[in-house]
Structures are given as C-alpha cells and as structure tokens.
Amino acid sequence: MLDVRRLALLAAVVDTGSMTAAADQLGYSPSAVSQQLRRLEVEAGQPLLHRLPRGVRPTEAGVVLADHARHVLRRLRAAEADLAELAGLRRGTVSVGTFPTAASALLPRVVSRFRREHPDLRLDVRSARFDELIALLESGVVGISLLWDYQWSRTDPAEFALTPLLEDPTVLIVAADHRLARRRQTAMAELAEEDWVVRGHDHPVGEVLDRSCRAAGFTPRIAFEANDYQEAQAMVSVGLGIALAPRTAVRNPHPDVRVLTLTGDVPARRILLAHRQDRLRAPAELAMHQLLVEGARDYQTTL
Known part of the structure; x- marks a missing residue:
C-alpha cells in the first residue's frame, strides 16, 4: 500500500520542481525527501522522477501518482475540516x-x-x-x-456508565374533595382504609404501593388499574380511589386532584443518565x- 506521507512529498516535489524547495516547504531536509521518494518508487514499482542537474522532472508514472496524491490530500483536508466542525459543535446529531x-x-x-x-x-x-x-x-x-x-x-x-441525575420522590394523589386534600403531607399509616388506583401490567409503581403498604402494616385494596398516569389522575379526581406516583408524573396535575408529600418509608425512584x-x-x-x-x-x- 502506498504511504500517504510519501505521496504528499511527491506532490510537493512535482509542484515545486525541486526537492530542495519541497523540503523547505514541508520542513524536511533535502536528503530525507530524496530517501522517502526512493522508497515510494520501490512501493510503486517504477521510477517516478527524472533526477536532473538542476531539479527534477516527473516521469509519466510520477505525473499520474502526483495527481492522485493531490486528490487524496484534498480529501484528507476535507475530513479534518469535518472533524473540526464536529468537535466545535457546528455539526452532528445527538440521539x-x-x-x-x-x-x-x-x-x-x-x-x-x-x-x-x-x-x-x-x-x-x-x-x-x-x-x-x-x-x-x-x-x-x-x-x-x-x-x-x-x-x-x-x-x-x-x-x-451511569450518571445519577435526581431522586424522584413518590407522592400521593387524592381528589380535590378528599378528606386529606387540604393537607400538605400524610403518612401511609393513615391510608389503610382507602381504595387505590394503581398502574396495571406489573408497573413498578405497583411494587412501590405493595412495599409501602406492607411497611405501614396493611394490604392495599385495589379499585382500578390504569394504563397511564393521566388515566390514574382522572379516576382519582372522581373519587374512585387514591394513587401513588413519582413526582415527575404529576408535574402538571389534573385540576381536580391534589398532590401530597408522603412521610416515612416510601421508596423514591432514581433518574439516571x-x-x-x-x-x-x-x-x-x-x-x-x-x-x-x-x-x-x-x-x-x-x-
């Protein structure tokens, strides 16, 4: 395989017409340029330059290869520019x-x-x-x-690789006319006689409810299994039961429910990146x- 750095030297020599000028342009010694170009001729399997008393002249193969070298170097410069744009946040996609x-x-x-x-x-x-x-x-x-x-x-x-972002506490949702609606907080022990609206299909908040009720010494009485938190809030709002939810789920609560903080041993979920x-x-x-x-x-x- 042809060496890209040697191709760049060949293009510079052909363009300047001199190994000395190409060496000055690229920061090499003339002897180093000559040595690298002889190696390139070995890689190419044929002469690339006519060495003259004053300067050099490319062979037919040298002209062809120098032209390809210029094309390769342009593509490499374009690649470097594209990478610079990505690194500089001027281009790219985030999923x-x-x-x-x-x-x-x-x-x-x-x-x-x-x-x-x-x-x-x-x-x-x-x-x-x-x-x-x-x-x-x-x-x-x-x-x-x-x-x-x-x-x-x-x-x-x-x-x-995990970056913990925040703790998302579990809160209680009750109807606006519920006996606890005027309170800011309550404990699970006060809720033993309540009916519950819970997320169905083995949703994790069901596990939260079971563990919280068990810690408070009772088994929850399920009145309704909801498909999402919007449906759960709607059923709570008409008095079908009360519900647990992560606080992020009730950032914009139903107008006819109230959200209370829970004290005691009620699991919170962790949000991660x-x-x-x-x-x-x-x-x-x-x-x-x-x-x-x-x-x-x-x-x-x-x-």
Missing part, C-alpha cells in the same frame, strides 16, 4: 432516549437550551418503555438515555450530557 414522565417534566427545558446553544446540531429524541430504552442503547440507536430504577432493582453499572461503557462519545453527545446534568440540578430545586 437521546427518554421515558414519558421525564420527557414531560425534565426534558423540555433541556431541549430548548440545547437548541438555543447549539443551533447547528440535530437532536433526535425517542421516548419508550424501559426495556425498549435498554435495547436502543445496546444497539447504538441512541447514544445516551434517561433511565430510572428503584433500590430493589438497580441498573447494572457494569453494563452501562446512561450510555454504553464501550462507546466513544462525540463532543455533541457530551454537550447534551452536561446540559441534562445541569437541567436535572435546576429541576431538583423546584421539587
């Missing part, structure tokens, strides 16, 4: 995974700031369930993703990572 409650509570301000600070970068955001987010990370479809976990089901740090351990991260992705960390810190102060 981010998220889940619905984080997308509605944490992500909007971060996205707005990212687009304002990096208008030349393209942002691709995908919202999905937990298992789908893991698959997107593993396949490289997204470079970074927001994830969540609880203390009994921690995400494996050997699989992904994850990327694959083996993945080399582009500057644009690192910029988004930093904005998510700062956005989570700002969001935490509003909880």
Whole structure:
C-alpha cells in the first residue's frame, strides 16, 4: 500500500520542481525527501522522477501518482475540516432516549437550551418503555438515555456508565374533595382504609404501593388499574380511589386532584443518565450530557 506521507512529498516535489524547495516547504531536509521518494518508487514499482542537474522532472508514472496524491490530500483536508466542525459543535446529531414522565417534566427545558446553544446540531429524541430504552442503547440507536430504577432493582453499572441525575420522590394523589386534600403531607399509616388506583401490567409503581403498604402494616385494596398516569389522575379526581406516583408524573396535575408529600418509608425512584461503557462519545453527545446534568440540578430545586 502506498504511504500517504510519501505521496504528499511527491506532490510537493512535482509542484515545486525541486526537492530542495519541497523540503523547505514541508520542513524536511533535502536528503530525507530524496530517501522517502526512493522508497515510494520501490512501493510503486517504477521510477517516478527524472533526477536532473538542476531539479527534477516527473516521469509519466510520477505525473499520474502526483495527481492522485493531490486528490487524496484534498480529501484528507476535507475530513479534518469535518472533524473540526464536529468537535466545535457546528455539526452532528445527538440521539437521546427518554421515558414519558421525564420527557414531560425534565426534558423540555433541556431541549430548548440545547437548541438555543447549539443551533447547528440535530437532536433526535425517542421516548419508550424501559426495556425498549435498554435495547436502543445496546444497539447504538441512541447514544445516551434517561433511565430510572428503584433500590430493589438497580441498573447494572457494569453494563452501562451511569450518571445519577435526581431522586424522584413518590407522592400521593387524592381528589380535590378528599378528606386529606387540604393537607400538605400524610403518612401511609393513615391510608389503610382507602381504595387505590394503581398502574396495571406489573408497573413498578405497583411494587412501590405493595412495599409501602406492607411497611405501614396493611394490604392495599385495589379499585382500578390504569394504563397511564393521566388515566390514574382522572379516576382519582372522581373519587374512585387514591394513587401513588413519582413526582415527575404529576408535574402538571389534573385540576381536580391534589398532590401530597408522603412521610416515612416510601421508596423514591432514581433518574439516571446512561450510555454504553464501550462507546466513544462525540463532543455533541457530551454537550447534551452536561446540559441534562445541569437541567436535572435546576429541576431538583423546584421539587
């Protein structure tokens, strides 16, 4: 295979007509240029230069190879320019995974700031369930993703590099006319006689409810299984029961419900930023990572 550095020397010699001039231009000694070009002739398998008393003249092969060398050097300069644009955040794409409650509570301000600070970068955001987010990370479809976990089901740090962003406390949702609606906080022990609205399909908040009720000494009486937090709030608002939810899920609560802080042994979930351990991260992705960390810190102060 032909050596690119020797091709650059050949092009310089042909363009200047002299090994001495090419050496001065590129910062080599004339003897070093001569030695490298002889090696290039060996690689090419034929003479590339006629060595004259005053300067040099390319052979037919030298003309052809110098022309190719100029083309290769132009492409390399273009590649360096493209990389410089990526490094300078003037170009590129960032693919981010998220889940619905984080997308509605944490992500909007971060996205707005990212687009304002990096208008030349393209942002691709995908919202999905937990298992789908893991698959997107593993396949490289997204470079970074927001994830969540609880203390009994921690995400494996050997699989992904994890940056904890914030603790998302569990809160209680009651109807506006519920007996506790005027309170700011309550304890699970006060809720033993209540009916409950819970997320269905083995949703993690169901595990939170079971563990919290068990710690308070009772078994929850389930009145309704909801498909999402909007449906859960709607059923709570008409008195079908009360519900638990992460605070991010009720950032914009239903007008006919009230949100109370829970005291005592009620698990909170952890919101994380994850990327694959083996993945080399582009500057644009690192910029988004930093904005998510700062956005989570700002969001935490509003909880």
